[in-house]
Amino acid sequence: MQAILDNPKITIVRPQESLNAVNAVKLEQELDAALSQVSNTIVLLDLEKVDLIDSAGLMALVSGVKKAKQLEQRLCFCSVSPSHRIIFELTQLDKVFEIFENNKILSS
Template sequence: MTITTDCQVILFKPEGRIDLQGGMALSEKMTAVVAQCNQLWVIDLAKVDFMDSSGLVSLVKGLKVARQSGCRLVICNVQPPVRLILELTQLDSVFEIFSSYEDIFMDTSEKSLAVAN
C-alpha cells in the first residue's frame, strides 16, 4: 500500500483485496496518520478488485476517524466489483465517490471546501 502526503492531502492507495487482512492494513495506515483539521483523505481504489464486509468496516472506521478529526474522506477510482458492494450496502450514499483523483479537486473548488495548498 502506498501513502502519499502532499500539503494537506493524504492519499491511500491500497492494492489487491480489501478483505480481513487488507482491511486491517488499511485501518492501521489510516490510524497512523496524524490527523489535522481540514486535511483531505483520499482512498484511491484503482488497484482494488475485491472488497468484503471486513473491508467495508475499515472504510467506515476511516470515515469516522476522519470526521472526528475535522478531515474529509473521499474515495476515487472505484472498480465495478467494489462499486457493486458499496451500492448493495448503500454505502455509496455515505461516502463521497469520485470517478478519478482529478475530479476530487474540480469538485472541491466548486463546493468551496477547505483544502490547504
C-alpha cells in the same frame, strides 16, 4: 468581492489487491495515521488497484469515515470500479462515502 482559495493538503492512500480480513487492520491503521496528521484536510483513498473488498474491508472503510468525521476531516474515495460501486450501493454506503470518478480531484 474577493475570491478566497483554500488549498487543502491531500494525502493519498493507494491499497493494492484485496481489502479483506487479512489486511483490513493494516488498512485501518494506515487510514488512522493519515487522518491523524494535523496538516491534512483530505485523505483520498484510491481504489484503482483493489480487486476485492470483503466485509472486513468494508468495515475498515466505514471505520475510516467515522474517524475522519471525528477529526473534522474528509475521507474521499476515487477510482472505484463498477463492481465495488455495486457493493457500496447494495450496502447503501454510496450515501455515506464521498466518491469521485478518478483521482482528477488533484488537478483542480
